Amino acid sequence: MLDAIGDVFVCSSVTWALQIVLVSLLWWRSAYPWSGVPSRVPPGPRPMIPILGNFLQLEIDPRKQFAKFRRRYGDLFSLYIGNKHIIVLNGFETLQDLLVKRGYKLSDRLETNSMEMLGGFKGIISTSGKLWREQRTVSLALLQKLDSGKQSTEDKIQEESVYLLDAIAKENGMAFDPNLLLRNAVSNITCNMLFGQRYDYDSDHFQLVLCIISETLKTVGISTAMNYFPFLEYLPGDVFGVGKMKANVKKFNEIIVDPVIKHNIDNYDPDNCNSFIALYLKEMYARRDAGEETTLDVENLEHIVTEILAAGTEATTSTLRWLLLFMATNPEVQAKCYQDVQRHVGNGRKPVLTDHDNLIYVQAVITETSRLAAVIPLGAPRSVTEDMWYKGYRLPRNSMIITNLDSVLMDEKIWGDPKVFRPERFISEDGKLIHREELIPFSMGKRKCMAETTAKSEVFLFFSHMIQRFRFITEPEKPAPLIESVFAATNAPQAFKICAFPRSTPNQI
Ligand code: HEM
Known part of the structure; x- marks a missing residue:
């Protein structure tokens, strides 16, 4: 009986596989862009294998390969994967010309399968055109309004720092992985902005929020394969994590986002709007009451909440993790940061945002870390809205655009020694901070990122508070942590452990 079932299974699997191959080949012939390579498009490596195109020429972390292609083909090169023509933009001049000077043609997202699963083409990150413009403009205005309200973003970060520093102190100088504590602190700022409340670090509800975010983001990398090979979604066994990702997004909305939005709708009080959600609803009702045509609705709000939580948590946490890693492995740099804080802030009070202009060395360390860590090295994919020409090349409508930020942040022509961690490159001879475009x-x-100012405030305040209060060292009697990254939704450091000693103890420098 079991054999018979096995035979049927094997037979149906073979038929299934043949059908996939057949359908894929037919689809490739009709959809594969280089079956008739469009003329005058940017050059690139020749796609050798049908359907896969250049896929096998790229590693999971494509940055090194992109650097080689750039040397060979120039600042614009083409790749073909599955049914997509991809144009990779490299170098500061190209990015500035195409994203800033002619940005109106490259501001849309490409409607990919993974974007659909994550954002359903609602909200901000995955949307384009009028919908994106209204959602982004309104969201930005509401975040600014919140910042100037009862509790500013700075107040929220100051409040959260107390909890973060206490949690670090509780590690008692023992080795710990700072990832979770930093993640708690950073996402609490976002929760506070969105929901109007922070959570205790040991709250089950809060840990569930963080767990779903990180599980979902883990599947983002692998499920992007579907953007190029849409049929993969239908393979049995959820090999590409598509089912898991969809289930996570659904769970996140059901358990976290929807109940909070419902609570805000049920208890709506226009005179007491202390959170992003309440302010969005107020704006939505106002536009509707005024008879305005608007894209503001609960579904878009639901997506924005999820996006801001995910985007806000991952990139900022990764940056802070890189900072602690660089401090523990570069004690002399850490000592200079501490001296900077001592000189301009002292021990009697906490650093505040207005210390920013005085803490030059701390700023240089943060700036150098943002450059070297490049936590989102390839930006988020965009698309060409209408056919355009640039430096003699045709950029066909609907091509996918990859903005290779790494090619600028690690450009030898700009930085000389881009792989070296050297904060001094951002300090002028007369001791001023050098701003590089x-x-x-x-x-x-x-x-560009919608929350650059918020992210910078979080990084500056959390980092300077931690440096004021602790000395970070690598785990004693263990090999120093590797300065290597894990390339996934963000470019984060590999997991590492450090020890934190309060500055008032004999371990002080
Ligand atoms: C150090 C921290 C951060 C870095 C390095 C960073 C970087 C980026 C980058 C490179 C993009 C892609 C822009 C593009 O499409 O080309 C982006 C988009 C975005 N970021 Fe950030 N980000 C950070 C923190 C945050 C925070 C804290 C939030 C929210 C509170 C946030 C919200 C967003 C949103 C909503 C978008 C999509 C914008 C759009 O599609 O119009 N980010 N970010």
Whole structure:
């Protein structure tokens, strides 16, 4: 009986596989862009294998390969994967020309399968055109309004720092992985902005929020394969994590986002709007009451909440993790940061945002870390809205655009020794902070990160508070942690452990 079932299974699997191959080949012939290579498009490596195109020429972390292609083909090169023509933009001049000067043609997202699963083409990150413009403009205005309200973003970060520093102190100088504590602190700022409340670090509800975010983001990398090979979604066994990702997004909405939005709708009080959700609802009702045509609705709000939580948590946490790693492995740099804080802030009070202009060395360390860590090194994919020409090349409508920020942040022509961690490169001879326009970890143009100011405030305050209070060292009697990254939704460091000693103890420098 079991054999018979096995035979049927094997037979149906073979038929299934043949059908997939057949359908794929037919689909490839009709959809594969280089079956008739469009003329005058940017050059690139020749796609050797039907359907896969250049897929096998790329590693999971494609940055090194992109650097080689750039040397060979120039600042614009083409790749073909599955049914997509991809154009990779490299170098500061190209990114500035195409994202800033002619950004109106490259501000849309490409409607990919993974974008659909994550954002359902609602909200901000995955949307384009009028819908994106209204959602982004309104969201930005509401975040600014919140910042100038009862509790500013700075107040929220100051409040959260107390909890973060206490949690670090509780590690008692023992080795710990700072990832979870930093993640708690960073996402609490976002929760506070969105929901109007922070959570205790040991709250089950809060840990569930963080767990779903990180599980979902883990599947983002692998499920992007579906953007190029849409049929993979239908393979049995959820090999590409598509089912898991969909289930996570659904669970996140059901358990976290929807109940909070419902609570806000049920208890709506226009005179007491202390959270992003309440302010969005107020704006939505106002536009509707005024008879305005608007895209503001509960479904878009649901997506924005999820996106801000995920985007806000991952990139900022990764940046802070890189900072602690660089401090523990570069004690002399850490000592200079501590001296900077001692000189301009002392021990009697906490650093505040207005210390920013005085803490030059701390700023240089943060700036150098943002450059070297490049936590979102390839930006988020965009698309060409209408056929356009640039430096003699045709950029066909609907091509996918990859903004290779890494090619600028790690450009030898700009930085000389880009792989070296050297904060001094951002300090002038007369001791001032050097601002470089090529420092673009938040991308460029209309579609650049929506929360650059908030992210910078979080990084500056959390980092300077930690440096004021603790000395961080690598785990004693263990090999120093590797300065290597895990390339996934963000470019984060590999997991590492450090020890934190309060500055008032004999371990003080
Ligand atoms: C160090 C921290 C951060 C870095 C380096 C960073 C970087 C980026 C980058 C490179 C993009 C892609 C821009 C593009 O499409 O080309 C982006 C988009 C975005 N970021 Fe950030 N980000 C950070 C923190 C945050 C925070 C804290 C939030 C929210 C509170 C946030 C919200 C967003 C949103 C909503 C978008 C999509 C914008 C759009 O599509 O119009 N980010 N970010």
